[in-house]
Amino acid sequence: MREEFRSDLTQVGRTLVAMAEAVQVAMRHATGALLKADRTEAEQVCDRDAEIDALYRIVEDKVYDVIARQAPVASDLRVVLTALHVAGDLERMGDLAEHVAKAALRRHPAPAIGPELTSVVERMGEVADLLAGKIASALTNLDAVMAAQLERDDDEMDELYRQLFKIVLKADWPHGVESAVDAALLGRFYERYADHAVNIGQHVIFLVTGENAP
Amino acid sequence: MREEFRSDLTQVGRTLVAMAEAVQVAMRHATGALLKADRTEAEQVCDRDAEIDALYRIVEDKVYDVIARQAPVASDLRVVLTALHVAGDLERMGDLAEHVAKAALRRHPAPAIGPELTSVVERMGEVADLLAGKIASALTNLDAVMAAQLERDDDEMDELYRQLFKIVLKADWPHGVESAVDAALLGRFYERYADHAVNIGQHVIFLVTGENAP
Numbered sequence: 001m002r003e004e005f006r007s008d009l010t011q012v013g014r015t016l017v018a019m020a021e022a023v024q025v026a027m028r029h030a031t032g033a034l035l036k037a038d039r040t041e042a043e044q045v046c047d048r049d050a051e052i053d054a055l056y057r058i059v060e061d062k063v064y065d066v067i068a069r070q071a072p073v074a075s076d077l078r079v080v081l082t083a084l085h086v087a088g089d090l091e092r093m094g095d096l097a098e099h100v101a102k103a104a105l106r107r108h109p110a111p112a113i114g115p116e117l118t119s120v121v122e123r124m125g126e127v128a129d130l131l132a133g134k135i136a137s138a139l140t141n142l143d144a145v146m147a148a149q150l151e152r153d154d155d156e157m158d159e160l161y162r163q164l165f166k167i168v169l170k171a172d173w174p175h176g177v178e179s180a181v182d183a184a185l186l187g188r189f190y191e192r193y194a195d196h197a198v199n200i201g202q203h204v205i206f207l208v209t210g211e212n213a214p
Numbered sequence: 215m216r217e218e219f220r221s222d223l224t225q226v227g228r229t230l231v232a233m234a235e236a237v238q239v240a241m242r243h244a245t246g247a248l249l250k251a252d253r254t255e256a257e258q259v260c261d262r263d264a265e266i267d268a269l270y271r272i273v274e275d276k277v278y279d280v281i282a283r284q285a286p287v288a289s290d291l292r293v294v295l296t297a298l299h300v301a302g303d304l305e306r307m308g309d310l311a312e313h314v315a316k317a318a319l320r321r322h323p324a325p326a327i328g329p330e331l332t333s334v335v336e337r338m339g340e341v342a343d344l345l346a347g348k349i350a351s352a353l354t355n356l357d358a359v360m361a362a363q364l365e366r367d368d369d370e371m372d373e374l375y376r377q378l379f380k381i382v383l384k385a386d387w388p389h390g391v392e393s394a395v396d397a398a399l400l401g402r403f404y405e406r407y408a409d410h411a412v413n414i415g416q417h418v419i420f421l422v423t424g425e426n427a428p
Contacts, residue, residue: 064291071285077278084295088302169392177394178383184395185402 005076008066012059012083017139019055019090024132026052026097027193031125033104034186035118037111045101052094059087079207086139086203089196093132096193103186114175117183120164124190127157131197138201144208150201157194161187219290222280226273226297231353233269233304238346240266240311241407245339247318248400249332251325259315266308273301293421300353300417303410307346310407317400328389331397334378338404341371345411352415358422364415371408375401 026045033042063084066072072080104112113121131153138147164187167173168180205211240259247256277298280286286294318326327335345367352361378401381387382394419425 064295067281068287068291073282077282081278081298084298165395168395173391177387177391180391180395181379181382181398184398188399188402 005066005070005072008062008070009079009083012062012066012080013139015055015059015062016083016086016090017136019052019059019087019094020132020136020139022048022052022055023090023093023097024129024136026094027100027125027128027132030097030100030104031121031128033101034112035122035125037104037108039105039108042101042104042108046098046105049094049098052091056087056091059083075210082203082207086200089199089203090135093193093196096189096196099189100186103182103189107182113183113186114179116167116173117164120160120167121186121190124157124160124164124187127153127160128190128193131157131194135197135200135204138204142204142208144205147201147204147208150198154194154198157191161191219280219284219286222276222284223293223297226276226280226294227353229269229273229276230297230300230304231350233266233273233301233308234346234350234353236262236266236269237304237307237311238343238350240308241314241339241342241346244311244314244318245335245342247315248326249336249339251318251322253319253322256315256318256322260312260319263308263312266305270301270305273297289424296417296421300414303413303417304349307407307410310403310410313403314400317396317403321396327397327400328393330381330387331378334374334381335400335404338371338374338378338401341367341374342404342407345371345408349411349414349418352418356418356422358419361415361418361422364412368408368412371405375405 026048029041030045032038033045063080066080067077070076106112131150134146134150134153137143138150164183168183173180240262243255244259246252247259277294280294281291284290320326345364348360348364348367351357352364378397382397387394
């Protein structure tokens with residue numbers, strides 16, 4: 001029974017890693033589509049969100065199945081249900097990547113962001129990529145140290161979000177209200193993506209140490 | 215055992231209803247604080263979000279306890295885990311009410327929204343109030359018909375969100391970029407609040423009918 005439980009958890013863990021990799025790829029392409037106004041790349045992100053949703057349902061079904069078959073208690077139960085929380089955060093990160101891709105589509109063939117924002121959005125994309133990569137790695141190795149780093153990386157995302165606002169709200173912003181609003185919402189999508197990554201980091205820390213983050 | 219399980223579920227249900235009532239009150243006061251630029255009212259919303267978070271943890275602990283003690287399977291297990299999803303959506307609705315209150319605080323003593331937006335934001339607040347009230351009622355009576363109405367009410371919220379954008383993006387918008395960005399983010403907080411309400415409606419429909427919404 002115990003061995004079966006371990007093997008169930010390994011399967012759930014593998015699916016979570018696959019989800020993390022998929023949301024990493026999704027935000028990478030969404031950012032690419034945004035920066036290059038690439039319609040095909042944006043459409044692919046939207047199409048492939050269904051795959052992330054399907055992986056979420058696989059985790060959910062597996063978790064339900066494990067609880068029903070194995071009736072885990074105490075810490076085993078918490079581990080299994082934590083997987084469900086992680087999957088929920090990853091599913092939402094996929095949605096946020098799709099929102100970014102849709103923003104690129106809405107303005108196509110015009111670019112959705114002006115040249116003033118290229119470098120800050122590029123860096124937001126890089127930090128998002130780093131965060132998703134660290135999630136995959138922290139989940140693979142149950143690495144609490146790496147999971148804890150996510151919070152510091154999120155500080156950089158918050159700082160980039162503030163920079164984006166500063167640029168958009170400068171008196172000499174030349175692109176008008178609509179594109180300022182677009183940029184603010186885009187910034188929020190990246191910032192939320194990073195918040196979910198931090199949540200996942202806290203879940204991993206809990207899995208490894210059995211303790212909630214302060 | 216069976217009777218104990220029912221009584222556990224009743225307790226969880228009551229806590230969810232208390233959460234729904236708390237997020238209704240939170241968004242009501244957040245909207246009031248926004249429309250009247252009322253600092254005290256906004257601060258109360260922020261302070262009281264901790265209570266909503268505490269109710270979330272009560273549901274979570276109770277769900278874990280029920281699974282560990284009762285080892286529910288099949289549909290019983292799905293019911294218990296659905297409660298966890300509902301609590302998660304409600305917790306997030308509380309956060310969104312807090313975001314609205316914080317937006318009011320950020321501009322205080324100036325109003326966070328211009329007079330052009332008063333009526334649309336007022337209506338967004340009313341629809342949010344209606345949604346949260348229907349959640350409380352649908353959870354209390356396990357009323358799938360009322361739960362299904364949430365989707366239609368959300369259509370009105372989406373329409374209000376579009377109206378808000380139209381007003382902000384008009385060529386004669388007099389308040390500049392910063393207040394347009396503020397308004398767009400505020401609109402998004404109401405729109406997300408309504409999305410979570412729709413999620414909860416789907417969970418209630420699942421609880422009552424055993425079927426997922428299409």
